[in-house]
Amino acid sequence: MKLYKTNAGVIIESNSKFYLANESWDSLVNDDTLFQKKEQLIQASTIVSSEAIKDVEAPIGDKQELWACGVTYLRSKVGRQEESKASGGADFYAKVYEAERPECFFKSTPHRVVGNNGFVRIRKDSTWDVPEPELTLVVTSSGKIIGYTIGNDMSSRSIEGENPLYLPQAKTYDACAALGPCIYVTDQSLPPSTNISLQISRRKQLIFEGTIAIDQMKRTVDELVSFVYRECSFPYGCLIMTGTGIVPGSDFTLQSGDEINITIDNIGTLVNKVK
C-alpha cells in the first residue's frame, strides 16, 4: 500500500487502484497498526481516479520533524574525508564511520521540505552543491517503522568542507530537502538488494548517474531509529533520512535548472528541479 499526501486529503494506492481516505494524514502516519488496517481503511474510503495523485505534497505532517543520519556508507565517508582534508576535519568522518554512535542530525522542519516536482535550492553563499539520495524511514511516536519514502538531503560541500562545525548551515536552509512521492507502507523490512539510483540531467542531458544497494549501509535502520529516539520524543512521529551512498566526484556541482531523479525499488521516483 502507498499513501500520498494531497491538498484534497490522503490518497491510498493499492493494487493500482486509488482511494480517498477518510482519515487525516497525522493519524495514519502515527498508527503502529497502519499496515494491518489496510482493508478497513479501503472499505471506509471513496474510490478516485489516478488524477488524484497528479499534484502531491511532501509526505510529512505539519508537526513532524525531519532528521538525518550521515556517514553510513563507505562512499560518504571517503567523499567527506576528501572535502575536509584542507580544514583538518577528515578524521572526524573516519571516526564516526567506525564508532558505535552514528552521526544523527536535525535536518528540517516541514516548511523547508518540498515534495515531488517541487524546487530544491542551493544556497547563495555556497559554491559546491550536491543532492544526497537517501532511503527515508517513516517512524511513529513509539519508534516503529511503518513505511519508507525517498529523500534528497541537499548539501553544500563547500560550507561543510570548510569546517565540520558548519554542518547545520551546509544542511539546513529553505528548500534544503525533498521527500516523496509517497510513503510505501509495509510490515516487512525492505529486501537488502533494494537499489537507490540517482540521475542528474542538465538541459535534458544526463550528466551524472549512480546506484547503490541498501545492503551497503554500515548501520541497520533499527540502530538509526534507536539513536534518534534515545533522548528525543516525537509525539507525531518522525522521518529519518538514512545517509547517502552516492556522492558525485569532486568536479561536480549542481546548477540552477538541473533535474534530479531519485528512484528506490518498491517506492517510486522523486523528481525535483534546482531553483
Ligand code: DO4
Ligand atoms: O557528515 C556529514 C553529513 C553526512 C550525510 O549527510 C550523509 O552521509 O548522507
Ligand code: MG
Ligand atoms: Mg545525507
